[in-house]
Amino acid sequence: MAHLIGQVAFALLLGTAVFFFARRIRTVRRNIQLGRDIDLTDRKSERWATMARVALGQSKMVVRPVAGVMHILIYAGFVLINIEVLEILVDGLFGTHRVFAPFLGGFYNVLIGAFEWLALGVLVACVVFLIRRNVLPIARFRSPEMKGWPKNDANIILIVEVVLMFAFLSMNAADAIAQSRIAQGIWDNTHHYIAAGSFPVSQWLVPLYAGLSDAGIVAVERGAWWFHIVGILAFLIYVPYSKHFHIFLAFPNTWYSNLNPAGQLDNMAAVKKEVDLMMSGDPFAAPAEPAGEAPTEPARFGAKDVQDLTWKQLMEAYSCTECGRCTSVCPANATGKLLSPRKVMMDTRDRVEEVGRAIDAAGGSWGQGDGKALLGDYISEEELWACTSCQACVDACPVNISPMGIILDMRRSLIMEDSKAPEAITSMFNNVENNGAPWAFPATDRGKWTDELAAES
Amino acid sequence: MALTVPTLAEMNARGETPEVLFWVGCAGSFDDRAKRITKAIARILHAAEVPFAVLGSEESCTGDPAKRAGNEFLFQMQAAQNIMVLNGYGVKRIVTGCPHCFNTLKNEYPELGGEYEVLHHTQFIQQLINDGRLRIADGNPFKGRRITFHDPCYLGRGNGEFEAPRAALQALDADLVEMRRCKKNGLCCGAGGAQMFKDAERGNREVNHERTDDVLETGAKVVATGCPFCNTMMTDGVKNAEKEGDIDVKDIAELIAEAADLL
Numbered sequence: 245m246a247h248l249i250g251q252v253a254f255a256l257l258l259g260t261a262v263f264f265f266a267r268r269i270r271t272v273r274r275n276i277q278l279g280r281d282i283d284l285t286d287r288k289s290e291r292w293a294t295m296a297r298v299a300l301g302q303s304k305m306v307v308r309p310v311a312g313v314m315h316i317l318i319y320a321g322f323v324l325i326n327i328e329v330l331e332i333l334v335d336g337l338f339g340t341h342r343v344f345a346p347f348l349g350g351f352y353n354v355l356i357g358a359f360e361w362l363a364l365g366v367l368v369a370c371v372v373f374l375i376r377r378n379v380l381p382i383a384r385f386r387s388p389e390m391k392g393w394p395k396n397d398a399n400i401i402l403i404v405e406v407v408l409m410f411a412f413l414s415m416n417a418a419d420a421i422a423q424s425r426i427a428q429g430i431w432d433n434t435h436h437y438i439a440a441g442s443f444p445v446s447q448w449l450v451p452l453y454a455g456l457s458d459a460g461i462v463a464v465e466r467g468a469w470w471f472h473i474v475g476i477l478a479f480l481i482y483v484p485y486s487k488h489f490h491i492f493l494a495f496p497n498t499w500y501s502n503l504n505p506a507g508q509l510d511n512m513a514a515v516k517k518e519v520d521l522m523m524s525g526d527p528f529a530a531p532a533e534p535a536g537e538a539p540t541e542p543a544r545f546g547a548k549d550v551q552d553l554t555w556k557q558l559m560e561a562y563s564c565t566e567c568g569r570c571t572s573v574c575p576a577n578a579t580g581k582l583l584s585p586r587k588v589m590m591d592t593r594d595r596v597e598e599v600g601r602a603i604d605a606a607g608g609s610w611g612q613g614d615g616k617a618l619l620g621d622y623i624s625e626e627e628l629w630a631c632t633s634c635q636a637c638v639d640a641c642p643v644n645i646s647p648m649g650i651i652l653d654m655r656r657s658l659i660m661e662d663s664k665a666p667e668a669i670t671s672m673f674n675n676v677e678n679n680g681a682p683w684a685f686p687a688t689d690r691g692k693w694t695d696e697l698a699a700e701s
Numbered sequence: 702m703a704l705t706v707p708t709l710a711e712m713n714a715r716g717e718t719p720e721v722l723f724w725v726g727c728a729g730s731f732d733d734r735a736k737r738i739t740k741a742i743a744r745i746l747h748a749a750e751v752p753f754a755v756l757g758s759e760e761s762c763t764g765d766p767a768k769r770a771g772n773e774f775l776f777q778m779q780a781a782q783n784i785m786v787l788n789g790y791g792v793k794r795i796v797t798g799c800p801h802c803f804n805t806l807k808n809e810y811p812e813l814g815g816e817y818e819v820l821h822h823t824q825f826i827q828q829l830i831n832d833g834r835l836r837i838a839d840g841n842p843f844k845g846r847r848i849t850f851h852d853p854c855y856l857g858r859g860n861g862e863f864e865a866p867r868a869a870l871q872a873l874d875a876d877l878v879e880m881r882r883c884k885k886n887g888l889c890c891g892a893g894g895a896q897m898f899k900d901a902e903r904g905n906r907e908v909n910h911e912r913t914d915d916v917l918e919t920g921a922k923v924v925a926t927g928c929p930f931c932n933t934m935m936t937d938g939v940k941n942a943e944k945e946g947d948i949d950v951k952d953i954a955e956l957i958a959e960a961a962d963l964l
Contacts, residue, residue: 633769
């Protein structure tokens, strides 16, 4: 009977967690789809290869070896220990105990042993990461945008992982004690403990629990088991609200990577249409609209708010885990300017969340909006004008996010929608327009150097 | 004999076709310091007996600074105009001394109807040396000299070209030292993204001063550049550090031209 109650409770918990997770995923998906459409389904084999290399293979993480190697440890631990979670799920639903053991035989012991070592690795790496974030003077963890929730979010994740790993190891330690007491015949096996698993790490925890009664051991083993799985389910719900969502989104985000050279900026199709029209020589010609096709004119040029960005850019905002490698290589940021590429991504995410909530509150419609915008209310012109478009942020991102793309799209809005530019930029535009050069020199002087050269040689 | 550089129109009138079009760029045409780089490139092309021409007054800004400052209309107008000229002459191959022109012509023009083989001058110089068309004098003044190369963003990170400029420096037998931040991690000079044409935003330092620190760390006597804007910024940075007596800022083309005894 007790077993059955456990199973039902487990099924309810699991169902609840999956329900909330799925609901949140639907919201994030809807929010991402608030962005403009863009087709990124070409060059599929390159996309798979990029995802395999960058997300699965963590190729850009190891550029910084200390953080990179420890991150791989946590990542491998997360992925592999989830095989153990699969067993926990089956055990929880069917009231079994270590259900994989009889099928896997000796290999089961190898697996559990390997998980224990990984768990220890994860634990150590998380502690080191906590120290890096909270004690060591690492600049990118101390930027202004990392105060408050972003800092807490990071610490919550790391602490939860430490606690979960400790629970996992405690569970195994208690199980080992139970197994040995049964083997020695000092514990009448009315429980379902079986001789299974090897415990190379949790054996060090055995002295901690060895003094407990049989009932105490069961309490620790079951308690840790429940804590572990409940913790994981809670984490499942938490992750898509957190910067930690990168563990899932890193994969689609790298698949949809920009495959062009980093220096290449997209040519706006709507502008091309107008320029073609002007160049055609007939200023009064009506734009050719293919019959039956809706006009493809965008609502506005460039990006003022999140809906003007592409869905890929919004996906990038949700994929960002705020590591700050972009900001740490940004020349503007390094020289004390307001611009931080990481903040651009965090602002984009905060804003799309705000827009999403407003849409939900209004029963699914955005209507006239909320009078706010990403440009101005979150990201200032001063930040945008500090960018040198050097692409260091793009190169540094371990999951191929482009903060620069958003910055330049917002500059487009400033210029083409609001005609707002620093005076010097306006005069550069005028020079290009009138003289074909960013300076006020006439085109007829372009060849002057050839005369000079002829005279000098 | 005076070194004359024909325009494409002149060459065309003679019924000749150049091997390459030398796209000079605005800085290379108008900025006095950058003009010296332009002339060095012309001397190299001439010495290697490469039939080349320039567009002269028919060349116009590629639109790069306009595009990166957000003015896509102006960029595409410039692109359309340049593409009309280039396609009108049937240009196939372009060499340019400016990484910004290089990136724009190579990556952003094809979609707008301008498809050319575009080379940065360091790439072309590397080819000329490899093909034996350009020879470095044996007693070249840079042999064994400590030189560091400042990667232009739009050549290096932007287009993955890190080796060609370094190959040119190796041809000089120079003592090539790398800065702490180099190649993919190279720090910008501070001029990109239309910053060249405006004052920097509020901050506690100029980017080129920060970059000059990297140069000073290496103890190099020469900073080699591959971009007229980087050249301006590094020259200014070295001056700011009061090291203009110790450190020369020179484009790869100038180093090669000097080493090949062309100046």
